[in-house]
Amino acid sequence: MKDDFKHKGMRKKLVDTLIRKGIRDKAVLEAINTVPRHLFMDSGFVSHAYVDKAFPIAADQTISQPYTVARQTELLEVKRGNKILEIGTGSGYQTAVLLEMGAVVYSIERQNELFKKSRLFLSKLGYRPKKLIFGDGYVGYKEEAPYDRIIVTAGAPFVPKDLLAQLGVGGKLVIPVGTDVQVMTVFTRKGPKEFEKKEYGEYRFVPLLEDKN
Template sequence: MDARGDDRSLCGGRLSVLNYRLSREEMVLTQLERRGIRDPRVLEAMRKVKRHHFVEPAFRDRSYDDTPLPIEEGQTISQPYVVARMTSLLRIQPTEKVLEVGTGSGYQAAVLAELAHKVYSIERHMVLMQKARKNLEEQGYRNVVLKHGDGTIGWAEFAPFDKIIITAASPGFPKTLFGQIKDGGLMVFPMGEKRTQNLILVERKGDEAETTDAGAVSFVPLIGREGWSGSSYD
């Protein structure tokens, strides 16, 4: 069994441990590979990270379904395909430093931690940040640094970053975060209206941004000084 965490504490025996492992394999095959995810490092990260440790207990039997699931504070944990898709677009290398905006329960951060040298992640809900920290520590991730705060203004102390991922919907182009990417670095984020957005991939070339539309998505709002205000999104 993987040394990270003990599934027996969640599910009570060897059979359930095996079931979770088989569910992850099926998820990778049917939800990711068959839908075009090809990066072998991303696929291996998705196999290794135990999503059932990052979902609410009431939804644990749906941990490897191809769907987002609710977590606390009205937020969600993204569906596995979207996590893999956004991660693949960033082409993360083992030596790189990555910023995540919107930690949630910590699942995306765990996937990033399998690929990057260091992950910095910002969460505006204290309850979620504390739970994510517990989840990540229990699973043995030591290369993730968490912060409670406004992710829309980034983390200047540790900038510039090789890659940035924003896991909530921005109403416009995130200029401050763009300014915290290294020249030649990448940023991926959803941008658009309240209910539906498009996934945008940005490559920084000097002071210019080269953007690519990576398809339609639907995310919870990015709240903060340079995102939506809570009232404007209601």
Template sequence: MRRFEDSYQHKGLRKQLVNLLREKGIIDENVLDAINSIPRHFFLDSAFDKIAYEDRAFPIGEGQTISQPYTVAYQTQLLQINKGDKVLEIGTGSVYQATVLAEMQARVYTIERQKKLYEHNKQFVFRNKYPNIKFFYGDGFEGLPAYAPFDKIIITAAAPYIPPKLVAQLKIGGYLVIPVDEEDGRQRMLRITKVAENATTEECFEYFSFVPMLQGKNG
């Protein structure tokens, strides 16, 4: 049985990571505070304990990864989270991104299409600490129409296009942050703002690398 301990060494490594993220251009102090508060090593196999605070992605099973901390911070900063925001996350993965949002006091609705990961996340170590995270097994392209509209939507996989059903589930004035495939194989981070019921604006940001966003459910 793994013991979860957050030592002074872990906290020191987290502080170093936050300083690195600040140097790389993350300026939202609420995002940095959330990352500084969350023991990232809890979300990884104990074999990664010593390197959990390096700014890189790690495998978590089922062909998925826990995202690079810079990527998590970057997407979260683009969302401009306010306390009480209702946020839909597509791609629960390790639950780390959802936890960052929950630490910032958002209400998080997160969908995972991989049944094994969804089942694994039922044993999520912070489940009692973050009752503001609700877990769902489903197809991310469909979203959660029964719980819409959402203030913010975040997609943590590379989408082949902007899913219209997700845009429909966004409040007017809300943001959708999504990495979208481009012809050269890279993914461009976009922020879509819903300005009217049938109108959006689009902002383009940096290039990233994500696992692909797939349709349907697996398992």
């Protein structure tokens, strides 16, 4: 598992691309510049690791486009020490970005293959989420609620009420909502029953899977 000067140079170019595309949060850019994305991808895709594109991973899922990861993280407005619930661990790349920013991360993955793979891999790289959960992202993880931030890394046809309920007052939920095309949506909890909603353009995500058991 190498991370050499060549990879670091490629990451720097990726960061320059993200800046050109409008990413401004310095902590987000620093995390992208630090996390070795190529190690989260199958070996056949390593040469594409620092191109601003999504790529397939196991279980018919994808590792999100770096711009999408950066934009979602920027909208999350992460502060060091924030307690974050991530819905969709996937490859673990977004998890690593959040950990790199000093967040306390709880992450849920619905696909058992990805859950096992990312759990082993994150640990091997020295990234330690507070807890990785194999389960249904639609219901969140109420055992540790409320959360300062919740991020959904798959397309949701609707906004799960359980996730809104698990958000602390002042907290933010960043979620792509829609079926074929998703609208990046941010909910900020203003009070026990009051939420502010803002939308930030269209994206394409793999669908958020429901627990069918």
